[in-house]
Amino acid sequence: MARFAAVHEAHATLASTRQVYPARAHLFHQGDIERGIHKIVSGTVTVYRVTADGHRQIEAFSGPGDYVSLCLCTTSPTSAEALSRVETNYVSREAFERRLLQEAQFRQTVFHEIDKASADARRQATLLACRCAKERVADFVLFLDSHFAPEADGYTPIRMSRCDMADHLGLTLETVSRMLNQFKQDGVIDMPRADRFSLKNRQYLKRLAGQNDEADRRHRRMAL
Amino acid sequence: MARFAAVHEAHATLASTRQVYPARAHLFHQGDIERGIHKIVSGTVTVYRVTADGHRQIEAFSGPGDYVSLCLCTTSPTSAEALSRVETNYVSREAFERRLLQEAQFRQTVFHEIDKASADARRQATLLACRCAKERVADFVLFLDSHFAPEADGYTPIRMSRCDMADHLGLTLETVSRMLNQFKQDGVIDMPRADRFSLKNRQYLKRLAGQNDEADRRHRRMAL
DNA sequence: CGTACTCTTGAACAATATCAAATAAAGTGG
DNA sequence: CCACTTTATTTGATATTGTTCAAGAGTACG
Numbered sequence: 001m002a003r004f005a006a007v008h009e010a011h012a013t014l015a016s017t018r019q020v021y022p023a024r025a026h027l028f029h030q031g032d033i034e035r036g037i038h039k040i041v042s043g044t045v046t047v048y049r050v051t052a053d054g055h056r057q058i059e060a061f062s063g064p065g066d067y068v069s070l071c072l073c074t075t076s077p078t079s080a081e082a083l084s085r086v087e088t089n090y091v092s093r094e095a096f097e098r099r100l101l102q103e104a105q106f107r108q109t110v111f112h113e114i115d116k117a118s119a120d121a122r123r124q125a126t127l128l129a130c131r132c133a134k135e136r137v138a139d140f141v142l143f144l145d146s147h148f149a150p151e152a153d154g155y156t157p158i159r160m161s162r163c164d165m166a167d168h169l170g171l172t173l174e175t176v177s178r179m180l181n182q183f184k185q186d187g188v189i190d191m192p193r194a195d196r197f198s199l200k201n202r203q204y205l206k207r208l209a210g211q212n213d214e215a216d217r218r219h220r221r222m223a224l
Numbered sequence: 225m226a227r228f229a230a231v232h233e234a235h236a237t238l239a240s241t242r243q244v245y246p247a248r249a250h251l252f253h254q255g256d257i258e259r260g261i262h263k264i265v266s267g268t269v270t271v272y273r274v275t276a277d278g279h280r281q282i283e284a285f286s287g288p289g290d291y292v293s294l295c296l297c298t299t300s301p302t303s304a305e306a307l308s309r310v311e312t313n314y315v316s317r318e319a320f321e322r323r324l325l326q327e328a329q330f331r332q333t334v335f336h337e338i339d340k341a342s343a344d345a346r347r348q349a350t351l352l353a354c355r356c357a358k359e360r361v362a363d364f365v366l367f368l369d370s371h372f373a374p375e376a377d378g379y380t381p382i383r384m385s386r387c388d389m390a391d392h393l394g395l396t397l398e399t400v401s402r403m404l405n406q407f408k409q410d411g412v413i414d415m416p417r418a419d420r421f422s423l424k425n426r427q428y429l430k431r432l433a434g435q436n437d438e439a440d441r442r443h444r445r446m447a448l
Numbered sequence: 449c450g451t452a453c454t455c456t457t458g459a460a461c462a463a464t465a466t467c468a469a470a471t472a473a474a475g476t477g478g
Numbered sequence: 479c480c481a482c483t484t485t486a487t488t489t490g491a492t493a494t495t496g497t498t499c500a501a502g503a504g505t506a507c508g
Binding site: 397 | 454455456457
């Protein structure tokens with residue numbers, strides 16, 4: 001299996017460096033100590049953990065603008081793997097801590113990012129606790145549609161495998177495949193190939209996923 | 225249904241006031257705006273949300289020392305209900321925000337608390353995604369054992385109903401009951417009554433819950 | 449005591465996992 | 479560019495787990 005080296009373009013005067021990873025490369029591994037912080041510039045990253053009994057739980061598919069597995073513990077609770085070519089802005093742990101102490105504006109941003117990550121995790125827990133397979137996949141299709149731009153052919157690309165989706169949704173890859181093809185049969189999505197789709201009936205999926213239109217209002221967040 | 229009024233013991237010079245709630249009273253409701261922050265002094269609180277389709281998801285059973293549903297959004301994403309008589313230290317939203325801006329020490333504490341809440345939520349998501357009913361209940365029994373002190377009779381009290389446990393673990397109350405009684409049959413727990421138990425074989429439950437002994441090391445957290 | 453809960457237990461049912469095979473797509477080396 | 483190999487996806491048949499429905503047993507409370 002080939003090994004990849006990240007390309008470092010260090011700017012002597014800047015705390016953050018640009019890093020580039022090819023598809024399938026790891027940004028870091030579960031258990032890494034004193035790792036720094038990545039903010040994605042381009043590409044998609046899977047953030048996952050492997051449990052004691054060998055199950056893989058994908059916590060997030062992160063994209064441009066997202067911090068990867070942002071948390072305060074210095075030992076990484078997760079691994080992060082590039083799904084495609086990925087560029088990140090990387091800050092060493094040391095520089096990150098220094099900035100947190102010194103810059104109020106940065107501190108506020110990180111504060112809110114961690115709060116958002118927390119809200120996402122709670123949302124995911126609710127999804128896993130309360131919703132059936134069809135509803136989970138519906139929710140995920142809506143996520144794909146809203147987070148990935150359509151390509152030239154008009155179809156939204158599906159960059160992760162059925163297994164990746166399954167490990168994120170707490171299902172098996174067969175069940176994910178069945179639900180997607182059921183949506184296809186029912187004309188809810190157009191999926192000419194397994195790796196691309198286009199939404200035909202958003203309303204139907206939103207109803208399944210339990211997203212009401214009125215539940216879309218914004219919440220004020222604290223000024224800090 | 226009776227309504228309860230919280231007892232306010234305001235100290236004019238202090239930002240925080242002591243509040244007392246009887247069992248079954250709500251500290252606040254999902255959707256409340258500009259609500260303040262509670263830190264539990266004594267008693268147990270269930271933090272839950274109700275989804276659009278009416279499912280109740282219990283996010284946490286919080287006890288002394290815990291902040292109740294600490295997050296930065298001012299509209300409460302959850303409701304909080306007292307399981308027993310509960311005392312809290314309450315700070316208004318306004319005072320909370322002021323303290324956050326002014327006191328570095330307090331800010332750090334809150335920062336870490338939110339980070340911890342985030343880690344808990346991710347842990348819960350992993351539990352729901354990867355573990356079967358028996359393993360989830362095993363994990364919960366260990367939680368009960370470690371968070372609630374035994375009473376005079378030597379048994380650890382179970383303060384929540386089977387339904388509460390079910391809504392926390394993503395199961396039905398019947399399944400929870402079956403698993404608990406299976407543990408009882410197998411001599412893993414001693415449960416003379418439905419509302420108290422004592423652990424007989426911790427090792428067995430730890431193995432089920434996927435808790436290795438070596439996974440117990442502490443992680444360094446950032447100084448901030 | 450009797451009424452109302454909550455908990456337990458059983459049986460039938462439904463959803464999803466598991467196992468296995470067939471198909472499709474994507475690399476690989478000539 | 480084409481056969482060949484490998485990997486991912488789809489689909490079907492069966493097994494398992496947990497839910498649902500229903501009834502009975504404790505327990506609490508007036």
